Amino acid sequence: MSKVQTKANQRFVMYIPSALRDEVECWVDKMNMTYAEFGREAFEHYISNKKREERNRELAETCRIFERQNNTVFADWRQPDMESWRT
Numbered sequence: 001m002s003k004v005q006t007k008a009n010q011r012f013v014m015y016i017p018s019a020l021r022d023e024v025e026c027w028v029d030k031m032n033m034t035y036a037e038f039g040r041e042a043f044e045h046y047i048s049n050k051k052r053e054e055r056n057r058e059l060a061e062t063c064r065i066f067e068r069q070n071n072t073v074f075a076d077w078r079q080p081d082m083e084s085w086r087t
Contacts, residue, residue: 028038
């Protein structure tokens with residue numbers, strides 16, 4: 001039984017609209033790079049941005065959880081705190 005091996009650098013084909021193709025060609029020419037370099041860099045930036053968006057969503061949710069917890073603690077201590085000031 002033979003194992004299926006994957007190549008480290010596999011090629012894939014992606015069809016894009018001609019307007020986007022024209023824009024990519026302009027950037028590739030302007031930056032004096034290959035299409036492969038441009039594609040790798042574009043995907044790296046895209047994935048980096050997606051990861052940042054995910055971290056920001058998680059942070060926002062953590063902040064909402066903290067705010068709810070903080071408001072609960074504040075409400076629990078408001079009455080005893082007000083009573084201690086009166087005495």
